[in-house]
Amino acid sequence: MDINKVIIIVLLLVAVVGYIRLYCHYRRNIKKVSFLFDAIDNGDFSFYFPTEKMNKEDNILHQSLNRIKLFLQHTREEQMEREKYYEQILNAVDTGIMVVDSHDNILQHNQAALRLLDTDVLTHMNQVKGKLKDEHLAKHETQAMLKDKHVRIIALSDVSNELSNQEVDSWIKLIRVLTHEIMNTITPVTSLSETLLKELGSQELPSADSASADFHSPNNFSVELLSAEQAKLKQGLETIHKTGTELLAFVNNYRRFTHVPQPHPALFYVEPFLKRMAMLCNHEVEIEVTPKDLLAYADESLISHVVTNLLKNAVEAFNGLQSEPTTKASIRLHAYTNEQEAVIIDVSNNAGLIPDDIASHIFIPFFTTKPEGSGIGLSLSRQIMRVSGGSLSLHQDKAQGITTFRIIIN
Incomplete structure (x- = not known):
């Protein structure tokens, strides 16, 4: 055989073997890169490409892939932290937020939306269509694009205080x-x-x-x-x-x-304050304060006027009963804090519920159901709380027949 042909055949065999080895190496590297992105796409960052006992080329590739993984992992963690941060901000505000898609599915919402709509779960707009018509809820709607989808961002505000x-x-x-x-x-x-x-x-x-x-x-x-x-x-x-x-x-x-006096707020302990108020009441009063060392920042003399008036009304409610109550007459003072760290004082009694037609007017000046009443007590008490930056509202437990006037000191 001609020596030249042998050389050519040998060279061709070497080239084929080299090509095959290069192709296999290329396929392995492609699979490694594909594996990297598949794992990242699935949120799995537990893998690691070894760099020990590897040839120089594979070592460089593995180091590069590990760097890409660390970079993407760090970026993903930062994104998740930002999402948690924004979620905390949304849950901290009093405005309800809902993100709704074109099919009325609720994609996202905050805690304020659950509270304002008085529900535990929000998945579809059909759940809250009736509640959104409440005159005390202000609704503002904007349009946006989210991941190439058209969505509506609905903001809800409680305007009852306004x-x-x-x-x-x-x-x-x-x-x-x-x-x-x-x-x-x-x-x-x-x-x-x-x-x-x-x-x-x-x-x-x-x-x-x-x-x-x-x-x-x-x-x-x-x-x-x-x-x-x-x-x-x-x-x-x-x-x-x-x-x-x-x-x-x-x-x-x-x-x-x-002409409510200008408040001069100062810190005071709630429990001894309520005990003094109870002593002025010609009736047994149950007191519960959580925690025991609860502090309030307000004008104590103005708040005392409000509590005294509410206790007087509770005693008069029992005195005005035409028949003896079926359960023991009870007046209760309960002080605690809410999620916003505002101090709440509930003045409750079981003298019976206030009829709805009367309850809607009790804070209106001049309105009274007492023969010798002036109709100024509750309206003045609410005005004091308003000037003090707080609020006074009525809450009734119809199941247990308990009437509660709630003082909120912000």
Whole structure:
């Protein structure tokens, strides 16, 4: 055989073997890269490409793949931390957030959305269509793209406090106008009637002896008539003066609603405070404070006015019962904190529920169901809490027949 042909055949065999080895090596490397991305796609970062006892080329490849894995793992961890951070922010706000796709599936929501919609699970908009019509919920909707999908971002806000504040502001303006006009009208009338009474009192009426002595006098009849007219005039002026004075006192009572003192907050322990309030109440009061050393930051004197008024109303509720209660009459003070670390004081009693038609009006100034009530107690208490940056609301447990007035000190 020609030596040249042998050389060519040998070279071809070497080339084929080299090509096969290179191809196999290439396939192994491709599989390693494919394995890397498949594992990362599945969130598995537990693998590791060995770098010991490897040839130089494989060692460089494995080091590079390990670096890629560490880089992507670090990026994924940062992304997960950011997602947790944003989730914590969303759960910390009072605004409810829902992300809804084109099929009304709820893809994501925060804790505020669950609370505002009073539900434990949110998966589809059909669950909350009726609740979204609540007038106390403000809804704002925006459009966005999420992973090439069209979604709606719905923000929910509780505007009950804003509505309540607007209502209170309206009442304050109305009361200020009314009290101003009534004071301007009644004050001169009261002052004038007092002046006329003084002038009438300075005039001496004819005595009975002088009238008898002048019985046969031609002026006797006119003197008796004058005395009777003066007595009627005096009685009428006294009635006008008394009525005007009482009306001024009545108006001054309502002016307190519009002139709540500026709060001077300070820290105080809640448990001894509630014990003092209970001592002023002519009824046995159960007290529970969690924790025992609970502190509140507010104007203690103003808060005491609110608690005292609520306890007085609770006692009057028992006194107003037409029949003996089937269970032991109970008044309870329960103080604790909520998730926002606000101090809550619940004033509860089992004297019976307040009818819905009355409950919706109890915080309106002038409204009262008591024969001698002024209708200012609860409205003034809510105004005090409003000025103090807190709130006062009514909660009723219809199952157990318990009425609770909740004081929130922020």
